[in-house]
Amino acid sequence: TIVGSYHNSSKLKLKRGSPREEFPCLDGNYTCMAQVLDLHMYTRQFNRATESGVIFDDIIRPGLEDPGPLAVGCLAGDAQSYILFCTFFDRVIEAYHSYKVVPHVIQQSDLNYDNLKGGDDFDHIYAVSCEVSVVRCVEDYCFPTHISRGERRELLTVAKEALAQLSEEFPGKLYSMDELNEEMKDKGIIMDAPPPSLMKIGVSRDWPDARALWVSEDGTLAIWINMEDHVRLVSSRNDANVQEAFAAVCVNLVKLEALYKKLRRPFVWKPHLGWVVSSPAELGTGMKASITVRLPHLAAHSRLRGLLSRLRLRMEATDVYKLSNVESIGLTEVELTQQVVDGVKLLVRIEKRLEQDDCFDDLLPAQK
């Protein structure tokens, strides 16, 4: 195996100028990385490298290539990145999640889906679909921007074993990208090229080598291997029953975690950071819950922005609207999903008022 096998390091050095000469141009870059990064910070991080060879320039690369307005603008190359470059990452996490990392505060997990209230009782005229996803990374393996082909293949081997065992209780099948394309041909879905978003940030290197998708027979759960993170569980539904989607993810995540542990490949967890994954935007719980909703009146309303900010929800515009949690750290999985459930319910109530041209001041939430 690869753990402990290193490149002959005596030869590898990089040719670069001084931090001042190398400092990136951040004009028009609205990522959290760009908010946090100045020459002083850059200089401080410049000559550091993790044990796997991740340098600071590797970490900010994604944000330089794809400076989207809502992005964090950086990715960890391995788990050690968060520790070695903590003065940078802690501030990025604070800027993105409005959560201050404190060394002695232990992150709490709550995967008990019974604790979630509601989520199966949306007005389905408004709430049309939902998705809950959780990402995890495996200890001692580089993260997708920095991983080697050999490491990726080892992770696929581990995933095959774990998923074969999961399938005994919860039937499902693992597909390579080639098998997936063959299977999906009739449905017009082809994954012969990686998503452009992954390509830009170097996560799709060697595509489709060692990428795989496990799908449960009942269609309620999908598990991606070696995409944005080592492991990603997704439950998507064509109704807005978030309770079911959340339960499907939680139940299998707990099983998968145990299976990986048994194979001596535990997921990375650190007390003060929670579940450690490649994006600081998903650190902590690794969780994203989203509900797609019809809100024609509210969408055009001047108070929408303020409302979303108070509810800590992000809204992506399609013809319908997709609402999801903004943060992933500082709250438990149940709390995050609860936020989405409650927030969407409130938004639907407001939308109904707007249909009748009614005032909704009495419904305005307090800041979450």
Add this chain to the structure above:
Amino acid sequence: TIVGSYHNSSKLKLKRGSPREEFPCLDGNYTCMAQVLDLHMYTRQFNRATESGVIFDDIIRPGLEDPGPLAVGCLAGDAQSYILFCTFFDRVIEAYHSYKVVPHVIQQSDLNYDNLKGGDDFDHIYAVSCEVSVVRCVEDYCFPTHISRGERRELLTVAKEALAQLSEEFPGKLYSMDELNEEMKDKGIIMDAPPPSLMKIGVSRDWPDARALWVSEDGTLAIWINMEDHVRLVSSRNDANVQEAFAAVCVNLVKLEALYKKLRRPFVWKPHLGWVVSSPAELGTGMKASITVRLPHLAAHSRLRGLLSRLRLRMEATDVYKLSNVESIGLTEVELTQQVVDGVKLLVRIEKRLEQDDCFDDLLPAQK
């Protein structure tokens, strides 16, 4: 300046498995790299790194991301790459250019455009436009896949000085990408994103930082800075007067070479390789001459493929056809351009025969 300033190398090592575990999947990869690469070759190169930190995996990366059928499938990260990884590169060069690199054979240059015969006398019913381009890299700077922001900015500073001096004799203006977009807005040309082909192979990192375009006042010459190579001269014409295009490139290339040398930033040249540039497909002369031609009959003819192979020309299909030299090493600039000029003339003669349904066996060329 950056030359001689290195990353603190004591820390930087890469986490990888054995060559066998890391060997790339080359299924469906038809590049020259994939033809040449086997586990034995990979193992031999695996632990080597140039003084600037280029490893073999960096070099084959472009061919793994973009395994186009006509591509070489690899790029040098610096000039030393060609020396350190010569057992690999020499075979790639041979596969692509049908030219065997021999240590004691010195590459010849011929930029005397008077030596080119014809090229201004095409039948313009057939030959509609042409382009001649030459690339160069500067000594002691990493090549575009591996260059740092600081190095790129230094090269722009050098280019500014050299081009200011060139402009004294041959008026022209240097534009940054922002200025270029402003200038070109009315013409509907926008370069706000790098070409996707560059993005895939990591050449457009930090775009548009330190990229620039110099354009001569008379419009006959363009010089790109920090694109596929450090410097690229292009002369494009809306007629097929290759002689003029070739002359425009040669005259200014000679001047530019002298100006860079005076600034103590000479272009990289090695006796047995000629002009050293990032792509082994352009090594030697760095030159590509192309003519776009209307050949409706010949294009559909069964003998076209054999003809092109004998003439050592590549043909790209559009509604018209663009013919250019295949190789760039082993022949001089004049000889390469002559090959294109003579080849296209022959193809036009054959096309005319085909219009009359005449046989053209007597026109078939010998293998060049």
